Amino acid sequence: MNSRLERLIWRRANHRCEYCQMPQEFDALPFQIDHILARKHGGKTIPRNLALACFFCNNRKGPNIAGRDVLTGRIIRLFNPRRDVWDEHFSWNNELLLGKTMIGRATISVLEINMQHRLTLRQALIAEGVFPPES
């Protein structure tokens, strides 16, 4: 990936994970550029198929394109930062991320956004008054 494209993705995302909203500056591990539709499924390296993701979101997402909505049991596509509006699918309850839709819940589940060590980090940042970031 060329550095110009990489800079565009970082800037467009405001240096935050486009799934869990964590800013890179508060996360010890370097963020990665996610292929929303993975290369193995034919996803291209173009701006509309790319998103900035924290290490954990990207690592859990892998090549997944769908997950199970815990409420209905249905298999649902994952949140797409390029076509979906974050606030329509997710909301914060303190450090806990809640899915407002099937897409939101399936994404939280596959990306394990509410894993204990992530809750602990968000809790500390909330106490510092720096999370969630202002939109």
Ligand SMILES: [Zn+2]
């Ligand atoms: Zn993330």
